[in-house]
Amino acid sequence: MTIYQGKKAAVIGGTHGMGLATVARLLDGGADVLLTGRNEGNIATIRETFGARVHALRSDIADLNDIAVLGAAVGQKLGTIDLLHINAGISELEAFDKVTEASYDRQFAINTKGAFFTVQRLAPLIRDGGSIVFTSSVADEGGYQGMSVYSATKAALVSFASVFAAELLPRGIRVNTVSPGFIDTPTKGAAGLTDAERAEFKALGDAVTPMKRNGTADEVARAVLFLAFDATFTTGAKLAVDGGLGQKLSTPA
Template sequence: MTKHVNNHSDKKAVVAGGTHGMGLAVVKALLDGGAEVLLTGRNEKSIETVRTELAGRPAHIVRSDATSMADIRALGGDVENKLGRIDFLFVNIGHARLEPFDQVTEASYDQSFDTNTKGAFFTAQRLAPLIRDGGSIVFTTSIADEGGTDALTVYSGAKAAVRAIAKGIASALLPRGIRVNVISPGFIDTPTMGITGMTHEDRDAFMAMGDQVTPMKRHGTVEEIAAAVLFLAFDATFTTGARLTVDGGIGQGIAAPQ
């Protein structure tokens, strides 16, 4: 079967958090469609790996820490200098830690909100003036942004805040025709499964558990996330303030087959 490739040859995009997993899949899909992309990451090893992998393609790789306001300010300058005006911003910022309610500390709480919420908000605020009228923003949240799980109490709150913030930004940017939506993934096959500090054994067990509770009985792929993100970015032209779940039915009240 021939793979369909969208034509984004006249587009410029920024992927904040684009050096691995879902973010990198979006970067590759954009590049395959002919777009020029600036992507960020903060892990030097990941940055160098991606720099080699994307060599020769119209990709600009910038080290930027979403918890640093100085880095966020500098990112705006990098985007302006390398791309000028952009058509699409993917705010794929965040991390989760499995931490039961009674073990949460002030430091771990602050770290979760600093990355997942504060970093996402101020990245969008800094780059919004560089988005062309009629462009779009997509935030990554999670199916954990509603419901409740003991070990993800703080992460769920941080991602729910991003979901609410996205609606406010959607309202703020309506006069410019800029659409703002969120993508809420379920269990997706990425190197870390979105959880910090897991061993290979922990990851395998987490994936197996995800496959068991997901109605479609499998994890999603990063390519499936990328397809959904680009749908919101370019094709969903009458959609703003919305949440698109890519979760195999787990958040939809669908009974899994026994």
């Protein structure tokens, strides 16, 4: 399959879960891909799995020095890119009265500050007519218990995407967001869960999602790539990939 032959993409947070599924589809389609992750073990696994087919860079999205190094690496390895996918993120489930300054700062640094400055650094490398896709969350609106800080970071991300879409219109760069619900990934989208807690989280997703199941990482990847390459008259939009959860659908009696 050569659907993405000649395309170049940078996937920020691409070593596992939804990011890895997006990378796999890009590579299968013939794209040239640079991906990042913070965990050296995950980076090593990616290099072992994909070899020279992918450029894997250990990079912390919350570190402005790492973002500068990332920009240089993208320019050196890929030149200009057709897609920048910002997928790196962290969720720490805490009641609002248990939130610490450290957990607050950590989530905003990764989900919001890092995303902003990564786009600022890499935007000049996106070719005119290219695309940016953010990964947000069904929790970016409404009220979900234990997600006060996380929800705020993702709501900010959607706002960033809207403004970036307006500011990049003169270059024809489209900026859109995917908003996943419960997705069956190794971490279930939340930091620090035990195996039992992840199983409970998955069961909760099956119960509360109108389609009565968790989504797959590949379903999110397909939505990302639709926005990136097929939705050529769409910018500033948010696409829900949540089995109807965010739409408050009810099951027929």
